[in-house]
Amino acid sequence: MKVHAERDRCIGAGLCTLHAPSVFDQEDDGMVVVLNDSPTGADADDARKVAEHLCPGKAVLITGG
Amino acid sequence: MTDAETKMAKCPVAPHGWPNPLLPEYDQLPEGRPLTQVTMPSGSKAWLVAQHDHIQRLLADNRFSVEPHPTFPIRFPAPQELLDMIARDAKNLLVTMDPPRHTRVRQMALPDFTIKAAEKLRPRMQDLIDYYLDKMEAEGAPADLVQALALPFPAQVICELAGIPENDREIFTRNAAIMVGTRHSYTMEQKLAANEELMKYFAALVTEKQSNPTDDMLGNFIARAGKTDEFDHHGLTLMTKMLLLAGYEFIVNRIALGIQALVENPEQLAALRADLPGLMPKTVDEVLRYYSLVDEIIARVALEDVEIDGVTIKAGEGILVLKGLGDRDPSKYPNPDVFDIHRDSRDHLAFGYGVHQCLGQHVARLMLEMCLTSLVERFPGLHLVEGDEPIELIDGLPPVHKLTIGW
Ligand code: HEM
Ligand code: SF4
Numbered sequence: 001m002k003v004h005a006e007r008d009r010c011i012g013a014g015l016c017t018l019h020a021p022s023v024f025d026q027e028d029d030g031m032v033v034v035l036n037d038s039p040t041g042a043d044a045d046d047a048r049k050v051a052e053h054l055c056p057g058k059a060v061l062i063t064g065g
Numbered sequence: 066m067t068d069a070e071t072k073m074a075k076c077p078v079a080p081h082g083w084p085n086p087l088l089p090e091y092d093q094l095p096e097g098r099p100l101t102q103v104t105m106p107s108g109s110k111a112w113l114v115a116q117h118d119h120i121q122r123l124l125a126d127n128r129f130s131v132e133p134h135p136t137f138p139i140r141f142p143a144p145q146e147l148l149d150m151i152a153r154d155a156k157n158l159l160v161t162m163d164p165p166r167h168t169r170v171r172q173m174a175l176p177d178f179t180i181k182a183a184e185k186l187r188p189r190m191q192d193l194i195d196y197y198l199d200k201m202e203a204e205g206a207p208a209d210l211v212q213a214l215a216l217p218f219p220a221q222v223i224c225e226l227a228g229i230p231e232n233d234r235e236i237f238t239r240n241a242a243i244m245v246g247t248r249h250s251y252t253m254e255q256k257l258a259a260n261e262e263l264m265k266y267f268a269a270l271v272t273e274k275q276s277n278p279t280d281d282m283l284g285n286f287i288a289r290a291g292k293t294d295e296f297d298h299h300g301l302t303l304m305t306k307m308l309l310l311a312g313y314e315f316i317v318n319r320i321a322l323g324i325q326a327l328v329e330n331p332e333q334l335a336a337l338r339a340d341l342p343g344l345m346p347k348t349v350d351e352v353l354r355y356y357s358l359v360d361e362i363i364a365r366v367a368l369e370d371v372e373i374d375g376v377t378i379k380a381g382e383g384i385l386v387l388k389g390l391g392d393r394d395p396s397k398y399p400n401p402d403v404f405d406i407h408r409d410s411r412d413h414l415a416f417g418y419g420v421h422q423c424l425g426q427h428v429a430r431l432m433l434e435m436c437l438t439s440l441v442e443r444f445p446g447l448h449l450v451e452g453d454e455p456i457e458l459i460d461g462l463p464p465v466h467k468l469t470i471g472w
Binding site: 012027054 | 125168175178180
């Protein structure tokens with residue numbers, strides 16, 4: 001699984017960092033940065049939840065299983 | 066049209082008469098809550114959106130606008146004069162701007178609303194909570210939690226975050242309490258006068274912070290705005306006032322309602338008390354989900370035809386997003402009317418969705434989490450005192466006015 005975040009779409013809501021803190025971080029300007037682009041286990045589940053249901057900017061993309 | 070749709074057609078006409086689970090009209094929504102068309106007081110068409118999935122899809126869709134538009138769904142019969150005023154002010158308010166301007170202005174405020182920025186407030190928030198709870202305890206039970214904590218605490222936090230000088234906070238707290246107060250307590254004249262005093266105050270504050278920049282939320286916002294031509298002085302005054310007032314009523318309500326929900330569910334309160342750090346984040350989300358319905362609805366207007374689930378929302382038609390019902394959607398949350406701190410409510414809609422999702426959500430979460438934690442830790446015998454109706458429904462709008470507790 002690969003996690004990618006599009007800064008252009010990010011609105012800085014920080015939900016990614018709140019719910020998957022080992023995968024994402026929110027920089028000082030509010031925008032997302034990916035900390036771990038190949039999470040596994042529970043981190044992978046959290047990242048998928050962020051991408052599918054939580055990120056209000058639809059800025060998180062996940063490829064691969 | 067089915068019977069249900071015919072009935073719904075009248076629903077949003079009354080000033081605040083939208084369907085709300087606290088009200089009988091809730092039952093009038095058609096089975097399965099499909100998109101339902103209604104006619105607004107102005108005669109324009111709008112759609113009620115009550116499914117969780119529809120709400121997320123439509124609020125994340127940039128073919129919908131929040132800017133004034135001749136057919137924007139307004140729930141009350143508004144005189145042209147009022148509409149003109151709303152349209153004038155809307156140009157300067159983040160909540161009523163579309164991208165790309167919305168993106169530019171939101172980014173000017175964002176650095177002071179990140180998770181890290183909110184976390185910096187934690188020690189100071191604890192001091193404030195301890196101060197208010199010491200005072201409440203010293204005065205003895207029973208106490209009104211709204212007056213003792215839920216109203217004054219967020220006001221102090223928001224003022225400190227924003228950089229309102231200590232001596233001026235009384236101007237904000239006094240007028241903000243009137244503006245979010247119930248219509249039982251204050252007349253429309255009092256509310257207008259409060260708004261006028263706040264406008265005067267913020268106009269002076271903008272001038273002051275323009276000439277003497279400060280490192281706080283408003284100081285930073287005004288400095289960043291000063292490097293652009295997004296706002297004139299009046300625009301900055303409106304925008305700064307909005308940044309302070311936007312979530313005030315919402316957070317006051319959540320602190321009181323959160324405690325109410327926990328006290329009414331003693332086994333959950335006991336479970337929470339046994340594992341505060343483990344269960345508090347879920348509890349916060351569940352309080353937000355469960356009481357999502359106490360806020361105003363969210364409205365948008367379609368700029369193009371939008372197809373969704375076989376329905377075409379035509380360009381110029383509005384949507385009325387019933388986020389409180391989305392947060393009680395049984396296809397998303399089984400037994401939605403049950404308060405359950407063990408469920409996964411992380412994708413609740415209390416803060417909205419899409420580019421306008423609440424800017425203050427991390428500050429709000431932290432305030433709620435810390436208030437609930439302190440009350441639960443400190444008062445093992447916390448209970449509601451009989452005889453109060455904590456949610457006062459006025460025209461369907463339920464601000465919490467009083468919550469009497471003992472301990
Ligand atoms: C539990 C408390 C709160 C709730 C439930 C809440 C809810 C919301 C909702 C639903 C929206 C979206 C409105 C829309 O899409 O039209 C919103 C936007 C906003 N909220 Fe909150 N809010 C809360 C607390 C706060 C606080 C404490 C602040 C500020 C200190 C705040 C500042 C804002 C701002 C500035 C916006 C506009 C964002 C934009 O348009 O980009 N909110 N809030
Ligand atoms: S949740 Fe989405 S929009 Fe919010 S900060 Fe993360 S990537 Fe950006």
